[in-house]
Amino acid sequence: MSKGTVSRALNNYADISPATRARVAQAAVELGYAPLAHAQAIRTGRARALGLVLQMEQHDAQRPFLAEFLRGITRAASARNWTLTVATAESEEEGLETYERLIAERKADGFILPRTRWHDPRVALLRAAGCPFVLFGRTADAEAEGCAWYDIRGGAAMQDAVRRLQGFGHRRIGFIGAAPEFTYARKRREGLHAALLKAGLPTDDVLFDEGNATSEDGLAAATRLLAGKPAPTALVCATDTLAVGAVRALRMQGLKPGRDVSVIGYDGAPEGRAADPPLTTYAVDQTAAGARLADILIALIDGTDPESLRETAEATLRPGGTDGPAPQSKRT
Amino acid sequence: MSKGTVSRALNNYADISPATRARVAQAAVELGYAPLAHAQAIRTGRARALGLVLQMEQHDAQRPFLAEFLRGITRAASARNWTLTVATAESEEEGLETYERLIAERKADGFILPRTRWHDPRVALLRAAGCPFVLFGRTADAEAEGCAWYDIRGGAAMQDAVRRLQGFGHRRIGFIGAAPEFTYARKRREGLHAALLKAGLPTDDVLFDEGNATSEDGLAAATRLLAGKPAPTALVCATDTLAVGAVRALRMQGLKPGRDVSVIGYDGAPEGRAADPPLTTYAVDQTAAGARLADILIALIDGTDPESLRETAEATLRPGGTDGPAPQSKRT
Known part of the structure; x- marks a missing residue:
């Protein structure tokens, strides 16, 4: 079978018989290649998934709001046909390993970083990996340079x-x-x-x-x-x-x-x-925060300048x- | 290029030159085919992701435990190199649509179903889709036939x-x-x-x-x-x-x-x-429940007989x- 035939078959050209198309598709899968769901994913290798790593050893403060926060993120994500990959970590060290693993396995195209520290080791890690991220809160000014954020005042x-x-x-x-x-x-x-x-x-x-x-x-x-x-x-x-x-x-x-x-x-x-x-x-409206963080992160992954993706909101x-x-x- | 050459190139045979391998891989990507990360994923088309859809309109009872429940699931999942895809839904109807979407997009290979109803419409939907699932709790006996479950007594x-x-x-x-x-x-x-x-x-x-x-x-x-x-x-x-x-x-x-x-x-x-x-x-130990549910679901996806995957635990x-x-x- 010529490369041209394979190409036309995979692209569903009408001059290729359905039987040939099916044979080519099957052969491709057997060879370890599978069609991805979205044209965009094909071009960019994207998972269309946002990542969130919850660090469990930290104090409970985040937990009463977790359902509302997840609701905000997943609502905004699914409106754009993205999903959310959630992981937990028992320590800061395990957390950093978790980011590395999720990036290596392409389980997320970018991350929402909850509970920012003034000096936050996640920033350097994600920067070095070239992985987009948005801060919920801020970091020290020098570290936050070039970062997108959403912050409650x-x-x-x-x-x-x-x-x-x-x-x-x-x-x-x-x-x-x-x-x-x-x-x-x-x-x-x-x-x-x-x-x-x-x-x-x-x-x-x-x-x-x-x-x-x-x-x-x-x-x-x-x-x-x-x-x-x-x-x-x-x-x-x-x-x-x-x-x-x-x-x-x-x-x-x-x-x-x-x-x-x-x-x-x-x-x-x-x-x-x-x-x-x-x-x-x-x-604090945690549902709104989750939704804006998801929107900002998707915009960032889509190539928007991070410094234009900075928002604050008020507690009431x-x-x-x-x-x-x-x-x-x-x-x- | 022959089908044999393409196959040998994609499988990294030594008799194919690196340049040819690169050309074939590039052509495959351009045609909309991309290599998946894991050998197993190639064979099975798996995302190595568990799915959890939280229905938000329901009563709050689940929320105070959500962090512990997620911790149990993600700990067990990541021990086997799986991840968790979380979605939320505002109604039962939206919940069912969400399962369909996640299945169609291969965002999860199976689902943990929290807060089971005695007559639970999720069971029929997932069965019809041929998608593995484990119940947290049980359903009416007839519906639960052939289902895996984890139940607190x-x-x-x-x-x-x-x-x-x-x-x-x-x-x-x-x-x-x-x-x-x-x-x-x-x-x-x-x-x-x-x-x-x-x-x-x-x-x-x-x-x-x-x-x-x-x-x-x-x-x-x-x-x-x-x-x-x-x-x-x-x-x-x-x-x-x-x-x-x-x-x-x-x-x-x-x-x-x-x-x-x-x-x-x-x-x-x-x-x-x-x-x-x-x-x-x-x-109820929600962390243990999440961990067992993840283990059961992965075993189920790996082909274990669902009726052998039924566990109960006691509240203390x-x-x-x-x-x-x-x-x-x-x-x-």
Whole structure:
């Protein structure tokens, strides 16, 4: 059979009989060649799959939102006929190996990187592999150069929390922060600190308690902060998980959240919404975030300039029952 | 070029010059044929990917465990060099379309079916497509014929709950059930009912309140059951979400969980563990379930007889503070 015949058969030319076409196709498969589903995939070798590696050893903060986040990604991906390949890793090292394996096996054409660190080793790895990626959050400026990202302005939410508490008459505001190697934790602390300075409110070191992750950490941090003299009358927390622990610390001391001490969280987690009273918090739309990240990543894979693929969104205040007028201002 | 030359070139025979091999490979790609990554994939056309379609309109019950479930699946899959393709669907109809799309595009070689219904339309669809699948849970016996499954014995946990409550002196036990079209809900109700009969305890219709999903449903159902005359002294709930609502109903009536009325849940959800007092519940190891489901599905795809791939596991009692001696027995 001539190369011309094989070519015409594989391209379904009408002058080749169906029987010949079938024989050629069968022979091609037997030789280890299989037709790919999409013309584009043929040209580019693409899997039409986005990759997401979830690192499980990290704190739970991402888990309550995982279903919403996946929903956003897969909805946007399937609208463009892409799919999502999910992997998990038990450690950062295993995570990096997982990216390498998925790239080598062409299981994903690019990656969404959740929970960015300020110095994030995934950036160098994916760059070296020439594999497209989008950051959920940011990294240090130098590392983020040439990167696409989607970021929720957590620092702006913290600034809004300070304005809100100042409006309630609070003067001494404490902060329960998360581990500062994560960009989100760093940005929320910076936002709060800047807002306190701008408002002329105290920024003593003793008002800042960082490196916390679990609700038990939040409880312990709130206990430490409330032991200060003078004690803060309001606590802003980097996550709802920490805030739920802080509310528990108040109750253990016989203090009423929203009356004796105000507590504000961040995330919009179900545990905060279900609490009694519901937590005042800044809620993030995780479905929208997942969808935009998928759209950005597909655009990036399609060759769009990464620096034009940078978006931010705001967290939105969801007032609950854990904040209110400062006790001092009621007394006057 | 002869068919023999093409074949020998594609198979990297040494008697074909590198230049010819490269020309043939390039021509094959141009014709729309591309080499697949794995020898096995070449023979079988496999993607070496497991598929999981999450239906989002359904109740939240699965979400608190999603991270653990994904962790189990992906750990087992990557140990065998497989990956996981995840999709979400907003409705049952969209879910079925999603299976069809993923099969047509060879994005998954088989599927894990979470949250089985007693009559589950996914079974017929996947059978008709000749696509392997494993049920998490079971279906009606006739439909399950020839199916592989992994099932947690929720009915047995309900029987254990009745024995436990009977040991505490409870005689009148109510049940807050979920939507009976889901197999898990049906099996838990049946297990409870059988245990009550066996123990010679009342099984009045008024003790059973089914079709519930959210914690608000659990609150309403507990309120109805506690209005019964005589009221039950214990409530067994098909899920922790319902049990958390039931505990809230108790508190609204000034009743103390574990002292005035006992409440037992099922799932081992974080919301129950974080509650005060922690919920007494039957906990399911979702990571182990995900891992076994992945192993079973890969064995099935590899040609193992589905009927030999059927496993059950037990939920394990996690005692909390919401159950205890019946109030009557304390009075005597």
